[in-house]
Amino acid sequence: MNLKVIEETSTGLNTRFVNQESGRSVSLEHVVQQIQKGNSNYSNYEVVTKSNGTTYIRSKPDGKIENNIEVGGR
Numbered sequence: 001m002n003l004k005v006i007e008e009t010s011t012g013l014n015t016r017f018v019n020q021e022s023g024r025s026v027s028l029e030h031v032v033q034q035i036q037k038g039n040s041n042y043s044n045y046e047v048v049t050k051s052n053g054t055t056y057i058r059s060k061p062d063g064k065i066e067n068n069i070e071v072g073g074r
Helices: 028-037
Strands: 003-008 014-019 025-027 045-049 055-059
Touching: 014 028, 025 028, 028 045, 028 055
Parallel strands: none
Antiparallel strands: 003 014, 014 025, 045 055
8 A cells, every 4th residue: 555645734744645546535543543453554654653742654664765655746
């Protein structure tokens, strides 16, 4: 599954994504829950929680730029 960012906060936190294969829009909270439940569809992503409590997702590093989460309009 490849996710593309479709919404972010004014501080740059990605809050909404689209599954590029299905066209389904999903929230950050949904993606975090799926990753934490071990949903294999999200196996290329990981949850990160910063020291200030902000939680976000990122692609698991594999050295391939094409596997990074795409940001709309950039």
